[in-house]
Amino acid sequence: MSLLAVSNLAKRYRRGGKPFAAVDDISFEIGPAETLALAGPSGSGKSTIAKLVLRLIEPDAGRIDFEGGDFLALSGAALRTRRARLQMVFQDPLAAFNPRATVARVLDDPLRIYNIASRAERPRRIAALLERVGLDTSLAARAIHEISGGQRQRVAIARAIATRPSLIVLDEAVSALDVSVRGQILELLLDLQRQERIAYLFISHDLGVIRAVAHRVVILDAGRIAESGDARAVIADPQSAVGKALVAATPKLVRTSQDAS
Amino acid sequence: MTVLLSIRDLVIAYRRDGIEVPALKGVSLEVLAGERLAIIGESGSGKSTLALAVAGLLARGARVGGTIGWLLPASAGAKAPLSVLPDISPSRGEIGNSGAGSLLATSKIGEGGDHSVISPLEGEMSGRTERGAKDRQPSALATSQPRLGRDIGFVFQDPSSSLDPVIPIGKQIAEVARTHLDLTWPDAYTKAKTLLERVHLPNPDATLRAYPHQLSGGQKQRVAIAAAIAAAPKLLIADEATSAIDTIVQAEIVALIRRLVAEDGMTLIFISHDIALATTLADRIAVLRHGELVELGEARQIIEAPRHAYTRALLDAHLGLDAKPLLDRQGASA
Ligand SMILES: Nc1ncnc2c1ncn2[C@@H]1O[C@H](COP(=O)(O)OP(=O)(O)OP(=O)(O)O)[C@@H](O)[C@H]1O
Ligand SMILES: Nc1ncnc2c1ncn2[C@@H]1O[C@H](COP(=O)(O)OP(=O)(O)OP(=O)(O)O)[C@@H](O)[C@H]1O
Ligand SMILES: [Mg+2]
Ligand SMILES: [Mg+2]
Numbered sequence: 001m002s003l004l005a006v007s008n009l010a011k012r013y014r015r016g017g018k019p020f021a022a023v024d025d026i027s028f029e030i031g032p033a034e035t036l037a038l039a040g041p042s043g044s045g046k047s048t049i050a051k052l053v054l055r056l057i058e059p060d061a062g063r064i065d066f067e068g069g070d071f072l073a074l075s076g077a078a079l080r081t082r083r084a085r086l087q088m089v090f091q092d093p094l095a096a097f098n099p100r101a102t103v104a105r106v107l108d109d110p111l112r113i114y115n116i117a118s119r120a121e122r123p124r125r126i127a128a129l130l131e132r133v134g135l136d137t138s139l140a141a142r143a144i145h146e147i148s149g150g151q152r153q154r155v156a157i158a159r160a161i162a163t164r165p166s167l168i169v170l171d172e173a174v175s176a177l178d179v180s181v182r183g184q185i186l187e188l189l190l191d192l193q194r195q196e197r198i199a200y201l202f203i204s205h206d207l208g209v210i211r212a213v214a215h216r217v218v219i220l221d222a223g224r225i226a227e228s229g230d231a232r233a234v235i236a237d238p239q240s241a242v243g244k245a246l247v248a249a250t251p252k253l254v255r256t257s258q259d260a261s
Numbered sequence: 262m263t264v265l266l267s268i269r270d271l272v273i274a275y276r277r278d279g280i281e282v283p284a285l286k287g288v289s290l291e292v293l294a295g296e297r298l299a300i301i302g303e304s305g306s307g308k309s310t311l312a313l314a315v316a317g318l319l320a321r322g323a324r325v326g327g328t329i330g331w332l333l334p335a336s337a338g339a340k341a342p343l344s345v346l347p348d349i350s351p352s353r354g355e356i357g358n359s360g361a362g363s364l365l366a367t368s369k370i371g372e373g374g375d376h377s378v379i380s381p382l383e384g385e386m387s388g389r390t391e392r393g394a395k396d397r398q399p400s401a402l403a404t405s406q407p408r409l410g411r412d413i414g415f416v417f418q419d420p421s422s423s424l425d426p427v428i429p430i431g432k433q434i435a436e437v438a439r440t441h442l443d444l445t446w447p448d449a450y451t452k453a454k455t456l457l458e459r460v461h462l463p464n465p466d467a468t469l470r471a472y473p474h475q476l477s478g479g480q481k482q483r484v485a486i487a488a489a490i491a492a493a494p495k496l497l498i499a500d501e502a503t504s505a506i507d508t509i510v511q512a513e514i515v516a517l518i519r520r521l522v523a524e525d526g527m528t529l530i531f532i533s534h535d536i537a538l539a540t541t542l543a544d545r546i547a548v549l550r551h552g553e554l555v556e557l558g559e560a561r562q563i564i565e566a567p568r569h570a571y572t573r574a575l576l577d578a579h580l581g582l583d584a585k586p587l588l589d590r591q592g593a594s595a
Contacts (some may be wrong), residue, residue: 042507178303179578205507208580212587249512253581255560
């Protein structure tokens, strides 16, 4: 049984007065504890799909089933309860916070908003969350502008798992990190997936990263699915023009500097 | 190969909230004429600081020690002695001649503990370095040291930051050609059109009249490259010039830089945090870590036989299309 099923999703915007489809007839499924990656060139619709799945924007057509129910039909208290099961981590996820806000404050929010822990219980829960993502509990008192990019991304993941989600949408969540830090964050995500059976909708333009962590991949081109399948198989032998172009453009660790082009 | 640029014991520290932040801790290296040198290292390792020092674009208040010496052929059109760091008082600049037809200029700064403020920048830049030339143009550029633009082309990560939003593309490129090549406006515009063709922008005539916001990120970066090479500089510096654009466009820009450098015989300093990207372009690779040069070698040697543990760590952390997936390493599967 699928955890998330997206069917015939469409979203149109206007460009220069003319409507165009940013997302056009998109369907895919994600199972529990599975990672599905979305890849594609800039503007192909990856972030728009993420926002639709999170219901940050409403589709023009299509259906989204999440945890066995019609997600788009939910509203009010029912929507709020279900939303706790669906979290997100973006490229600079703490950018929306006042940089003086403390790490504790950032983690306190979801615990309070979703009634997960009483006021007295929260400091202990915050410490546990920090430990879960490999951070020292003393970090709770620090302002978010005082911690490194890698630490910020761990805090964002801690915030996302605070509500015990079954699915996390990650939009370019590791793209701005140094390779060594990126590797550690990817390991953390895989560990959480194994331990807590969390599924990921993993958006990245980097096929190397996708190949390392995703089970399946959907390659997008101008709002439509160009191809999809097992991540390793698709990347090893892409069939679509855009899939081939993405693979060809991925920098390889071999010296090719002598050829003229 | 002859040496274009000789950097000796370069020490640079910024001042932030009254505290000194060391950015480079005694870096020495030579850049050879006509080579493609990549500088890699993680965030904060000092890559941009090194590039900005070479271009004379350091933030005001940066403390600098060591020397940056240039060996430029006399044909470079230099009239005044060249010193890379603007506004160093003549008594501090150490200038000498070397070799036939060559002009050697060495800037010797901050002997002993006596560091001096060397760059007359408006306002102090802070934190990361993806902002553009506009923010850091030395104010005395036009009069004293017209080096940047003429001898050095600089391409930043964010092309919007080096392009003026309210001036048409063509005028911005023509301005560089006019200033540094002494061209009339009509000739400078003709030159600008040729440059837009060279960087493969579709419909150069229309692009000349376009404003930056009408172009995509990749197109803007092509314009920034056209402006950087307008005066046929000896040295092109690209600081994370392809980091903000998608993989397909990145590959196109890298191919473009490689071709332009080959055609014009330019020397290239290519800065990137991506070791694989660096190897697609570079003859040699310099690895910076915490403000120190930990390894410098032929690109092939760096990939196949890295000497420093940190270089090996960077290579290991690279997730290539042939790497063993983390999923398998952990034995996890859905
Ligand atoms: N709010 C909006 N109004 C109008 N057009 C939009 C809006 N949001 C996105 N678009 C357009 O929809 C298309 C898809 O955008 P989207 O952000 O989903 O791309 P993406 O695949 O995430 O790209 P990137 O890799 O650059 O993040 C683009 O052409 C974009 O310009
Ligand atoms: N204008 C400045 N004022 C204060 N500190 C600065 C300034 N510019 C850079 N720094 C600091 O100097 C060090 C080196 O920075 P630099 O920008 O050279 O690194 P980098 O290797 O280019 O990093 P990145 O990959 O993030 O661009 C860092 O600690 C940085 O925070
Ligand atoms: Mg996006
Ligand atoms: Mg930098």
